[in-house]
Amino acid sequence: MKQPIRMALATVVALAVGLGLTSCTDSSQDKEAQAKQENYDHLVAQQPAGRMEYSPTREAINQWVETWGKRGKLSYVYIQNAKGEYGYFIMKGLPVPRCKMLTPTERVEDHVVLPQPGMDGTYTTGSTCGAYYGFDATTNAYMEFTVGTNQSFFLFDKPMTMPEYASAKQMGPTSVKDVEKKQP
Structure with a gap:
């Protein structure tokens, strides 16, 4: 041989x-x-999984894509503090969690997950997922807010007229009236 x-x-x-x-x-x-x-x-x-004739989840996802998948779409972010008071921001597009990245944050090497630096050359742990940022609808000013222990935010694609939202205080440079003036 x-x-x-x-x-x-x-x-x-x-x-x-x-x-x-x-x-x-x-x-x-x-x-x-x-x-x-x-x-x-x-x-x-x-107990095999049943078959659905229709998926309401897929419909909701597709409607979300239709709503937010357009350039120039505004978001109305209402924030409620621990006292139950509301304020609002009007932003271009959706607020983005700070833990979202455009580059991979990890790589696998020899079956071990290794962290990778972010766009700013530093490492992150994902602990910034409670912080959101975006840009004001008319001034393009950078805005950032956090949610957590006694603070919540509610996101809409148009201004809300319910009493708790209608009396919300303007927290960013753009008001609902500013946006209404710009619409045809």
Whole structure:
């Protein structure tokens, strides 16, 4: 037998033995994962997922795309503080969570997830997902706000006329009246 063929055969045998040994020495985690998969397979066989004739979720997503997928669309952000008081911003497009990036924030190397620097050359942990930013509808001023413990925000694609929103205080440079003046 020629040398390259012997080496290839030896490699195949070594791989087969290695795989055989690996399966004999499954870790307890491997056994637990296998048990979980077998249980899932059993449950799916006993209770297969039903089929829907129509998806209201897909319809809602498509309507969201239709609403927000246009350049120049304004968003009306109403913020409620701990006292129940409302204020509002009018922004170009949707508010963006600060943890959103245009570049990958991680890469996988040798089955290990490694963090990558963001556009500003620094690393982030995603802890800024409660901070949102955007740009004012008429002045293009940068605006940022946070939500969390006693503060919520409500997002609409048009001004709200319900009493709690109608009495909201203007918090950014643009008012509802400013926007109404610009519309034909």
